[in-house]
Amino acid sequence: MSSSRNTVTLEPAGEPTHLVVEPRGMDKVWSFRNELRIPLGHVRGATYDAGLKREPKGLRGPGLGLPNKLAGTFHTDGTKQFWNIAGFENVLVITLEDEEFTALYLSVVDPEGLARAINAAVARA
Numbered sequence: 001m002s003s004s005r006n007t008v009t010l011e012p013a014g015e016p017t018h019l020v021v022e023p024r025g026m027d028k029v030w031s032f033r034n035e036l037r038i039p040l041g042h043v044r045g046a047t048y049d050a051g052l053k054r055e056p057k058g059l060r061g062p063g064l065g066l067p068n069k070l071a072g073t074f075h076t077d078g079t080k081q082f083w084n085i086a087g088f089e090n091v092l093v094i095t096l097e098d099e100e101f102t103a104l105y106l107s108v109v110d111p112e113g114l115a116r117a118i119n120a121a122v123a124r125a
Contacts (some may be wrong), residue, residue: 005086005107008114016121019043021104023084030064030071031084038125044095046109046118052088063068
């Protein structure tokens with residue numbers, strides 16, 4: 001399950017215990033992250049959100065912030081979120097608990113299908 005921005009996998013295959021997000025290409029540099037590995041027990045859920053363009057993103061640091069490209073850590077109301085998106089059309093939002101980030105915002109090819117797969121894995125975990 002990948003896009004030009006991120007590779008998102010449930011590992012190990014079959015009975016996953018972790019959600020793994022890997023920014024691809026230069027996004028690793030811009031987001032200051034090679035990989036995020038999250039235990040499924042810390043994943044609250046995943047959704048597709050096409051309306052993020054008008055939502056406040058918070059203060060960036062460290063990372064990249066351009067009009068249609070966000071990569072890195074953004075701080076809002078005392079919380080941290082990880083963003084790695086190009087455009088706002090295909091954004092997967094993963095909410096977390098007991099992790100460095102409270103949410104991950106990721107550009108992926110099939111955000112609805114990936115959200116279903118993540119939510120099903122979380123329900124089985």
